[in-house]
Amino acid sequence: MKRAAIALAALTLLLSGCQGGVRPLNGLNQQLNKLGNGASPALAGDWLALITTRPGGRVQVQLIDVQRGLPVPVIGLNRVDSLPISVAVDQQGERLALVRQRGDRSELLMYRRSMQASQPISIEPAGVPRRVSLSANGRVLAVEVSRGGLWQVDLLELP
Amino acid sequence: MGAVVAGLLHGCSLTPLRRQSAPPARIGAESLQQPSLSGDGRLLATLVERAGRTTVQLQERRSGKVLPLQHLRRGQPHSSPSLSWNGRYLAVLIQQGARRQIVIEDRATGRLQPLFLPARQEPQQLSLSADGQRLAVEVIRGGSQRIAMFNLSGLLEPDRAPGLLERGAGAMP
Numbered sequence: 001m002k003r004a005a006i007a008l009a010a011l012t013l014l015l016s017g018c019q020g021g022v023r024p025l026n027g028l029n030q031q032l033n034k035l036g037n038g039a040s041p042a043l044a045g046d047w048l049a050l051i052t053t054r055p056g057g058r059v060q061v062q063l064i065d066v067q068r069g070l071p072v073p074v075i076g077l078n079r080v081d082s083l084p085i086s087v088a089v090d091q092q093g094e095r096l097a098l099v100r101q102r103g104d105r106s107e108l109l110m111y112r113r114s115m116q117a118s119q120p121i122s123i124e125p126a127g128v129p130r131r132v133s134l135s136a137n138g139r140v141l142a143v144e145v146s147r148g149g150l151w152q153v154d155l156l157e158l159p
Numbered sequence: 160m161g162a163v164v165a166g167l168l169h170g171c172s173l174t175p176l177r178r179q180s181a182p183p184a185r186i187g188a189e190s191l192q193q194p195s196l197s198g199d200g201r202l203l204a205t206l207v208e209r210a211g212r213t214t215v216q217l218q219e220r221r222s223g224k225v226l227p228l229q230h231l232r233r234g235q236p237h238s239s240p241s242l243s244w245n246g247r248y249l250a251v252l253i254q255q256g257a258r259r260q261i262v263i264e265d266r267a268t269g270r271l272q273p274l275f276l277p278a279r280q281e282p283q284q285l286s287l288s289a290d291g292q293r294l295a296v297e298v299i300r301g302g303s304q305r306i307a308m309f310n311l312s313g314l315l316e317p318d319r320a321p322g323l324l325e326r327g328a329g330a331m332p
Contacts, residue, residue, distance in 0.1 A: 038306035041295035140200030
């Protein structure tokens, strides 16, 4: 009986050791839960960009200050006539790359938070963008593009 | 590097976008999905189809050179790769039986670190912070899609930009 208890304790220790270091950020996770359903997370520096769906059905891009656990405004980024599909952010929380659906078109754009403005980015040759990745230093953008029945990755350098 | 100035399409700033013109501007003739750049933009992880199996691939962005991954030849289909600043860490979802498992390959030590989520959370998508100290996971929990954040500072050494770097992962085998 004593041996069984020791074995159980050892197993518990072993399993908790496997979990070791993977600690949920409970305070932040509670804040994220309040935003509704969440998808497409992108972390860089102290910033988390994600796409949330409110219980009412509104889908929008949110930018979270991870240290404070609070959303910051992304004025002009979300539009009622478009549906965000994929988002990425740089470590300054300044540039956000976004793929969104507007009508029957998917479009890629770069948003500058300090300017509260978006710049569309053309897909050349023509293709349908789906996912984006922005390097944390904000200098390179990788875009997953459907082109001629094939998924490809386009790369763009940003100054 | 002979990059083509694609030009500004809408006048919110005078920021030109430069398409990487030298190969692999559009990397590979095979199907590539779910790109993820390292924090410094030097490395690119993608998913490729190999013998009908979706497998993570790591490349140098400029040259297209494929870099070896020690542990990620099994557990397909892989999904949602995510890299740290220098590419020391590559987080990815692998398949283990009926479940998806988060693993992180440490290219500096050659170790593969599995991460275990709290019960009843099924991981769907990952994003590793550039320094490797936090992980954002899109999970299915109780039928809802949520983002859960985890602190990895007790598990992984930081992988920071040069100057802040304690232990690099630059040109590793």
